[in-house]
Amino acid sequence: MSNDNNNATENENKPSNFIREIIDEDLKTNKYEGRVNTRFPPEPNGYLHIGHAKSICLNFGLARDYGGKCNLRFDDTNPTKEEQEYVDSIKADIAWLGFDWEDREYFASDYFDQLFEYALILIKKGKAYVDSSTGDEIREMRGMPTKPGIESPYRDRSIDENLELFEKMKSGDFKDGEHVLRAKIDMTSPNMNMRDPIMYRIRHASHHRTGDKWCIYPMYDWAHGQSDSVEGITHSICTLEFENHRPLYDWFIENIGIYAPQQIEFARLNLNYTIMSKRKLLKLVEEGYVDGWDDPRMPTLSGYRRRGYTPASIRNFAESVGVAKRNNVIDVSHLEFSVREDLNKSAQRIMAVLRPLKIVLTNYPDDQVEELEAVNNPEDESMGKRKVPFSKFLYIEKDDFMEDPPKKFFRLSPGKEVRLRYAYIIKCEEVLKDPETGEITELHCTYDVDTKSGGPASGRKVKATIHWVSAEHAVEADVRLYDRLFIHPDPAGDKETDFLEHLNPNSLEHLGNCKLEPFASGLQEADRVQFERLGYFCVDSINDEGKLLFNRTVTLRDSWAKISKKNN
């Protein structure tokens, strides 16, 4: 049932975008000998989220469509934040999304030796120097966006002295922070990134891959472009905040004198009612506001996977949001549309009663059980049919009965009729209540024998058809319903308010007494089904007693919900 379409080869709806235009132009002018080589460069300091999915689909999609390649490269230049666990999860998530980096799995740390050699070149050219100022001093001298910086007193050290000090930095003669290697560019540049940016810092920290081999680590700016260059990347696609880094990216490559890829920036994906910052997501995980990186309420790929999203639905979503340079906030309804569209075509239907209300069919023979035929998926005839047992004692959804219904309520109420899906039309004759609490405990109904589905009078129309489960045959299950994690459309938008204050206290509801038709007993972990009239659900796990636990992926579109909301 979990037949994930796990190759992202389908030619989904793909409007052009400015990046494709750049590539088209480069191909026309033969700028890179007709090559297209992109890369997806995550830092292994957290789990991938839906924003990364956009970048993955973009980079791998471009490579696929232009007959090029896309590398996976871990940008692991900061040993204090990075872990193997994240490397593993990132690879798993990309593979799940349906993309294949083949044998091109690289790490910035693969290039530490090469980067060191490049640094030597710049030092020898008099274009890099060891600065022995403190962090505070460097910050001070950098100036402000509106004010030029001033040059460090160490800026004019001799090449020999720089060479010697840099070697000593590498060999561990200094403590953290004693020196840095800086590029000698222009302390008065209006672009802060060009004010003698730091290339290396001393960090006596163990790296998840290089261990204790290094105690100097390259900064992002010093590592990224050169890594691109070494790999022969043609189009180095990154997000908008790196726009001001491009002159530096180009400067390093030009001054070392190596192959020059082209950096292109696009607007990252933002979704309302959630956050995308890895730092904040980490906080939710570490402080227990969610169950982990893969909590189904998280915007992580592992969260969506556990929630029941299909890879194709996320790919389609990522394609449909487009690529541009303007900041954007996408409404979650786009994402929800994307899963529903996919699951509607593929999901097995079953009947499930989440909040059971007992029904007795007073005129139905006591011991009779009928096997009724039900359609597995009305959108896909090839999925066939199944049998559903019907008997005198049934459960229906509490929401499907109202003792005192409003105008447009079409479902069951005293004296009214509804059709039980695939079964009979029934009529509510009597409402039984708990004498203490007044709570409705049971409904006595009669059924109309002639109205059996497919039978002679089955054409008789009633306003509504509701789902049901035979009490004696019901499979017990737990179900988790999810709502948005935050009540605020932009939880992190207001710098004054802690984003945690916008958490939705009702983002998770656990239902422990759900009744499912017998078909459910054959379900496996990660299987996705539609509970008719309710939504799409995914098997989270099955406990030792064999009891199923479901996560609700997304509700069905629900026009009644809108009507009843309007009435309130």
Add this chain to the structure above:
RNA sequence: UGCCCCGUGGUGUAAUGGUAACACAGAUGACUCUGGAUCAUUCGUUGGGGGUUCGAAUCCUCCCGGGGCAGCCA
């Protein structure tokens, strides 16, 4: 307030000097043994001023608005 980027319906994205389009969302209706799906209809937009042009969302210019940059983070 130095530099860089960006302003197209409620949201996102197209239109690349020639009728402003597509999707989502909303509304209405048809159909329906899922108030689902499907189908039809509908709502609504080029931030503002000036300029170039037969013709401007598109080119120029000024203004306004939004975002980014002051980590030894990426």
